[in-house]
Amino acid sequence: MSLLVLKFGGTSVADIDRIRSVAAHVKREHDAGNACAVVVSAMAGQTNKLVAWVEEAWGYKAGGEGESEVSALYDCREYDAVVSSGEQVTSGLLALVLQSMGVKARSWQGWQIPVRTDDAHQKARITGIEVDNLKSAMLGGEVAVCAGFQGIAPNNRIATLGRGGSDTSAVALAAALQADRCDIYTDVDGVYTTDPRVVSKAHRLDRISYEEMLEMASQGAKVLQTRSVEMAMQWSVPVLVRSSFDAPDMPGNPDTGEGIGTLVCHEDEIMEQNVVSGIAYARDEAKVTLLKVADKPGVAARVFGPLSDAHINVDMIVQNVSEDGKSTDLTFTVQSADLDRALEVLKSAKDEIGYLDLRGATDIAKVSAIGVGMRSHAGVAAQMFSALAEKGINIEAISTSEIKISVLIDAAYAELAVRTLHTLFGLDGP
Amino acid sequence: MSLLVLKFGGTSVADIDRIRSVAAHVKREHDAGNACAVVVSAMAGQTNKLVAWVEEAWGYKAGGEGESEVSALYDCREYDAVVSSGEQVTSGLLALVLQSMGVKARSWQGWQIPVRTDDAHQKARITGIEVDNLKSAMLGGEVAVCAGFQGIAPNNRIATLGRGGSDTSAVALAAALQADRCDIYTDVDGVYTTDPRVVSKAHRLDRISYEEMLEMASQGAKVLQTRSVEMAMQWSVPVLVRSSFDAPDMPGNPDTGEGIGTLVCHEDEIMEQNVVSGIAYARDEAKVTLLKVADKPGVAARVFGPLSDAHINVDMIVQNVSEDGKSTDLTFTVQSADLDRALEVLKSAKDEIGYLDLRGATDIAKVSAIGVGMRSHAGVAAQMFSALAEKGINIEAISTSEIKISVLIDAAYAELAVRTLHTLFGLDGP
Known part of the structure; x- marks a missing residue:
């Protein structure tokens, strides 16, 4: 019983x-x-x-x-x-x-x-x-x-x-x-x-x-x-x-x-463990880009502080290397439902943050490979990036954890990316 | 407050x-x-x-x-x-x-x-x-x-x-x-x-x-x-x-x-109290008549015992005076919803009760005059019966309490009876 x-x-x-x-x-x-x-x-x-x-x-x-x-x-x-x-x-x-x-x-x-x-x-x-x-x-x-x-x-x-x-x-x-x-x-x-x-x-x-x-x-x-x-x-x-x-x-x-x-x-x-167990994807994130943000200490706090105060969760963050040593582009994602509010918050804080322009986009997708096997297998990320590159899929941002690699891509390529990774990590078949 | x-x-x-x-x-x-x-x-x-x-x-x-x-x-x-x-x-x-x-x-x-x-x-x-x-x-x-x-x-x-x-x-x-x-x-x-x-x-x-x-x-x-x-x-x-x-x-x-x-x-x-406060009527009762029931002690128990066992409530009961000293007619009312069941119960008990014939009818109405003033006023029932008689309304059964008089009549006369009693007891008008 x-x-x-x-x-x-x-x-x-x-x-x-x-x-x-x-x-x-x-x-x-x-x-x-x-x-x-x-x-x-x-x-x-x-x-x-x-x-x-x-x-x-x-x-x-x-x-x-x-x-x-x-x-x-x-x-x-x-x-x-x-x-x-x-x-x-x-x-x-x-x-x-x-x-x-x-x-x-x-x-x-x-x-x-x-x-x-x-x-x-x-x-x-x-x-x-x-x-x-x-x-x-x-x-x-x-x-x-x-x-x-x-x-x-x-x-x-x-x-x-x-x-x-x-x-x-x-x-x-x-x-x-x-x-x-x-x-x-x-x-x-x-x-x-x-x-x-x-x-x-x-x-x-x-x-x-x-x-x-x-x-x-x-x-x-x-x-x-x-x-x-x-x-x-x-x-x-x-x-x-x-x-x-x-x-x-x-x-x-x-x-x-x-x-x-x-x-x-x-x-x-779990007896038999693949390196990657599954491929997940999400379309409900939106991308925010701040152009020509002053590249100096404290700027991240001035950007993300007001968003946090407005209870807006930020997921992936990418900051370009500064070309001129003075300014950089900052990209991050939020939930699509929060996009308008996020843009408003950043507009109100424009003077404090200091940036040239602000852009929002929802035509993006996040695709993730997930597996506890990654802990003991090196090179998973490299494999993933080159497989996507071979299909001509541009990666806009990357985030990782111990058992997960996520990439942000153009939404139009979401299904292709999922299929590519599913095959790459040996998940096809019964 | x-x-x-x-x-x-x-x-x-x-x-x-x-x-x-x-x-x-x-x-x-x-x-x-x-x-x-x-x-x-x-x-x-x-x-x-x-x-x-x-x-x-x-x-x-x-x-x-x-x-x-x-x-x-x-x-x-x-x-x-x-x-x-x-x-x-x-x-x-x-x-x-x-x-x-x-x-x-x-x-x-x-x-x-x-x-x-x-x-x-x-x-x-x-x-x-x-x-x-x-x-x-x-x-x-x-x-x-x-x-x-x-x-x-x-x-x-x-x-x-x-x-x-x-x-x-x-x-x-x-x-x-x-x-x-x-x-x-x-x-x-x-x-x-x-x-x-x-x-x-x-x-x-x-x-x-x-x-x-x-x-x-x-x-x-x-x-x-x-x-x-x-x-x-x-x-x-x-x-x-x-x-x-x-x-x-x-x-x-x-x-x-x-x-x-x-x-x-x-x-x-209540300061000003009429003899009769209101006239109520109900159409959801049905009449059951047992013809030529043996007129001897214990017959009522043999009729109403089985009905009680079947959880059928009996309201008004009328027993005619026995003409020949041997048999009588017995009439009573039940809820219309219980009529079929009541008839079945009485059919099954026919031998024990001893009667000639059994009849059920739903074309009846019960009309009641209600008022605490009846306690101190005599003659209310007599007034009521003669007013109904004047309109040619036949009374099939009567039941009373200290503050109520109910009569059972042909359903076709229900409205007429209610209007007649309403006028009789001075209830018309604002």
Whole structure:
């Protein structure tokens, strides 16, 4: 018998038919003798509807009181009370479907377990989970259907964990229960070497390390929430990414998930390790270039200080070598959504910074090769740069970590670059 | 300063526009310096949607497991978890709208107050409300927006009070808070002498006693839940029935509600009391007649015992005088919805009861005159019967209480009977 946590997202529970498929997956694990906790999101579309109501309720300030501007600063505690109801509904419905199939089950709200959080409503962090009651129910053969995305703050009010928080709920619960595995059921059947829509030869990885998964997630692969991967790594929770659309009797190793999905685990639990495990890409960054910035001490602080104050995250930074010893060009990237704001901030600070001109562009892509094998293999970057050069792809900026090399290129070459690197590092094929 | 409880039903909070009107009513009371608790129902349609989901979730047993019959015996605790979310949403939204108007407000779920109930999920009874936290927030100038219809059972799970339970929530909260008044905002502006759709001269009562209101409610007037009236009487909570569609600055006495709606209160708080306060009618009863029942001791028990066992309530009963000393005809009424079942029960028991024939009919109406003044006025029944006789209306059965006289008549004469009695007892006119 294993202790399992199973997590199902909004698409997997979008209507009662799909909840029934979810229940079939749960029943399989339950019938195999496992003690199961299930974490569910709101039915697809419900959270958006609830958020729209919250905004409409608060937005009436504008018309009603003759004010022209609608503030987004509504009371997050009320947002949480309203929006958390979505997961409450799903948990009750799944418990009922399981019961109708003859599986003992009950729903648990965040405050009932309880899942304790801090008081940062709408983006709360879990501070602890008291699993005694939950665990004894599970060990008694009852499936514990837990509302994801929610907990209870010290003020005795419902707190939500922010979008995608159900992944975090599931991993935190698995850690607290000392579960054997946390299965994240999603709309893909695992983590791929790269996006299969771009590279037809992409294949599913049987295993990937937490560190690689973190880089994949932050480099644009949207399978798991970054925060949940960090938590899984910290608490050594094996996470199996698998598809909720597979038939419940899908063959594969039920203990390790081999052949079913991708197991996210510690590096040393992966036998055969490629130098590069995957190629990620992101199109949601924008490039900012400052021309002829005075090349003297303190200029970087004068550029990046105001951006930081405006809560704008800067990713890659390139500073050209000064030709005349007096001025240089400075290029960096921000999230596309932040571009306009970044340009405004820099315009206001033009006199303090001192530059000739300012340019923004969104027609760029970031392509990354990721693999823990890089730690022990030299020359990966050189291989990567020459392969791209051979295809005539110009590299505008580079950033690296111990297990990742990212390059910034013209967006038009994104797919070509991904395919080139996928082949280069031996990832093509099944 | 008064301590007020304001209750708004599902139609009054059907969308954000209507919630905004509700908030205007609350703001008026708040700005007048009153400490306010507001009890809200789910937005109209939400409860039905949630119930349909519950039934769909459970109903899948039929198709899924090859069973032919769908049982309604789902887990009421899960029903409560799902369905109570409707009120949770409304409470958060109203708190946000109030805040957007500059009124301090917060939402309170049943388990947060807490409203304690027994464990009869789906039709729980309130066993106590701990109002200390709520009251100190209210006295601090914050409007307490409470989710109606829900509480927390001894098992730490959400329990709902049954349909219409928000009226009960409001009155129970008013009792626990020792509120000065409980205002029930509804889609009518008070309690009328009879249904204005039947009698154009019907007028709103300024005051009505709890006892009369109970008879009105159980005789077919659908303004307040019977249970909430019983509770208001028991705890001496003055209840003002008023319209949520009135403009928030509607004139009238803000302390007593005079000129605004109908105050339900103790008899001795009503100065001018008519003999009859109102005429109620109901069309949802059906008549059952047993012909030639053996007229001997124990026959009534043999008829009504099986009906009681089948949880069928019998209302009016008439037994003719036996002509031959051997047999008699027995007529009684049941709810229309129970008629088929009642006939089946009686057919199965035919041999034990011993009767010649069995008949059921739904083309009947029950018309009632209600008034505490009857206690001190003789001859009301005689007046009533002769007025009906003058119009050629045949009375098929009669039942009375200390403050009520009901007659069963042919449904075709229902409106005529109501108009006749309304005039007879001086209720016409403003």
